[in-house]
Amino acid sequence: MTADKVIKSNVIYTGKGNEIISGGVAVRGNEIIAVGGDSEMEKFIGENTEVYEYRDKLVMPGLIDNHVHVTMGAMMHDNDLNLEGTRSAEECVEMVRDFLEKHPDTSLLVASGWMVSAWDKPVLPRKELLDEVSRDIPICLSTADGWYCWVNSKALEIFGYTKESITKEREVYVKKDENGELTGMLYHMGSDPVFFMLLNIDGTLAKRMLKHSLGIYSSFGLTSAGDVSNELEIEKEPKGFKLYREMEKAGELDVRMFVYPSIGKTGDFTEAKELMKEYSDGYVVMPGLKAYGDGVIDAHTGVLNEPYLDDPDDPEMNATPIFTQEALSDIITRANGEGFPVRIHCTGDGGVRMALNAFEASVKANGRHGLRNGIEHVELVEDEDYPRFAELDVMANKQPAHYYLCTEKFMLDALGQRRWFRSQPLKSLYDAGAKVSLSTDFPIVEINPFHNMYVAVTRLDLEGNEIGADINEKIDIFQALEGYTYMGAYAMGLEDRLGSLEAGKLADIAVIDGRIFDEPSEKLLERKALLTMMDGRVVYKAE
Numbered sequence: 001m002t003a004d005k006v007i008k009s010n011v012i013y014t015g016k017g018n019e020i021i022s023g024g025v026a027v028r029g030n031e032i033i034a035v036g037g038d039s040e041m042e043k044f045i046g047e048n049t050e051v052y053e054y055r056d057k058l059v060m061p062g063l064i065d066n067h068v069h070v071t072m073g074a075m076m077h078d079n080d081l082n083l084e085g086t087r088s089a090e091e092c093v094e095m096v097r098d099f100l101e102k103h104p105d106t107s108l109l110v111a112s113g114w115m116v117s118a119w120d121k122p123v124l125p126r127k128e129l130l131d132e133v134s135r136d137i138p139i140c141l142s143t144a145d146g147w148y149c150w151v152n153s154k155a156l157e158i159f160g161y162t163k164e165s166i167t168k169e170r171e172v173y174v175k176k177d178e179n180g181e182l183t184g185m186l187y188h189m190g191s192d193p194v195f196f197m198l199l200n201i202d203g204t205l206a207k208r209m210l211k212h213s214l215g216i217y218s219s220f221g222l223t224s225a226g227d228v229s230n231e232l233e234i235e236k237e238p239k240g241f242k243l244y245r246e247m248e249k250a251g252e253l254d255v256r257m258f259v260y261p262s263i264g265k266t267g268d269f270t271e272a273k274e275l276m277k278e279y280s281d282g283y284v285v286m287p288g289l290k291a292y293g294d295g296v297i298d299a300h301t302g303v304l305n306e307p308y309l310d311d312p313d314d315p316e317m318n319a320t321p322i323f324t325q326e327a328l329s330d331i332i333t334r335a336n337g338e339g340f341p342v343r344i345h346c347t348g349d350g351g352v353r354m355a356l357n358a359f360e361a362s363v364k365a366n367g368r369h370g371l372r373n374g375i376e377h378v379e380l381v382e383d384e385d386y387p388r389f390a391e392l393d394v395m396a397n398k399q400p401a402h403y404y405l406c407t408e409k410f411m412l413d414a415l416g417q418r419r420w421f422r423s424q425p426l427k428s429l430y431d432a433g434a435k436v437s438l439s440t441d442f443p444i445v446e447i448n449p450f451h452n453m454y455v456a457v458t459r460l461d462l463e464g465n466e467i468g469a470d471i472n473e474k475i476d477i478f479q480a481l482e483g484y485t486y487m488g489a490y491a492m493g494l495e496d497r498l499g500s501l502e503a504g505k506l507a508d509i510a511v512i513d514g515r516i517f518d519e520p521s522e523k524l525l526e527r528k529a530l531l532t533m534m535d536g537r538v539v540y541k542a543e
Contacts, residue, residue, distance in 0.1 A: 031506060
């Protein structure tokens, strides 16, 4: 039996431990049929076999970014106006005004690039400034990192956001002022509807944005994405599912989508069961559910075991968890009992402990079920909680590049030296026996997996500077590669089909423009894909 394609290299990372071999990978249809030395490959090469020679370039399993916000990120990759380098809200407004004057047929405006921290006066802007430009078309201006979106009143109207509809719980994500009025500032999950507003207004534009964005994934060797929900409430019709499936049917989806809708709060899994049944195969699969345990430490919404330290008027300041411990334990136990793995967003050590307590309650009620439960972010952990990850079979789904998002002074003021030094752990999780996957949380940081690996193996920012927390929390390059391959597949319960180069597995393969595993760490900052294969199809090839 000959192969359709054979990829040859002197440097093949199989994803099985630290194994590096010289030889090739043979592909027939959408499966790997052999991995071995040059002599073994010869029997698979026939008259019509495509042979790719890559010599000293690394061949490896397709990369898996296990935690992204796909549709929100699509707007970062493809929008109308670049606001990078602006120094004030007024400058942004003038750029918007100028754009609309030059493009009078614009039905909506999406732009990105501004950062309040780069402004001369770092004060978050309000909707009224954009309303002066237009009250008739929606305007949505995202920060460069995707954390904030500044919108006008028309956009709020389309989203259905009013001061009455935004409960106190959702004020964390849709900002109100002291009078209860919406400011036009959306935070993280509050801005998620922007893409779907595009879809409703101009479906062609939305699909173009998504296809362009996923092409960038492919250029880095990414073949799978874990698209995790930003919603607090259960989604009867998660917005991205149908769009991804439409693209799959049209032959336009070049990245596997593993979608995690919100668990909601009711404990009713009727809709989730139907969704899991409908999205159980192909390129769009629902492996489980997503829950929120807390917010983020830099916004003081991450739940801590001890108070924040930077409010002299409130020495007991802490965040309010999304669920009580009883409610979280109950809904996780019920979800696991119905066969749903759950991934819980938790940043603070208090939130992490609550999540572990909930998973422990589930194990007591349901037994060892083998579901791939996980905690997302895990930015602060107390010593006694590290071993519980392995004891309870709970994955830590980490984003190393989050490490450089917050300044040392900010974190020192908020947490104090002891907690700041212990923040963003990596090696401690490995040492405690936890299974760890790596991801970006794109668009919170860029989708580039090699920049993320660089931070993981150096504990430096992208300019090579130490940040201040424990530099000994760095991991080695093989742990980083495993976190982006086998552990990404394991997190989704698909390690028997993805995550390593083995006969019988799906042909998701990346070829990288360097060796990676024995190069200086700084070389990771330059790396990109030469070829990306998903399901046996070449979806990207460098020119």
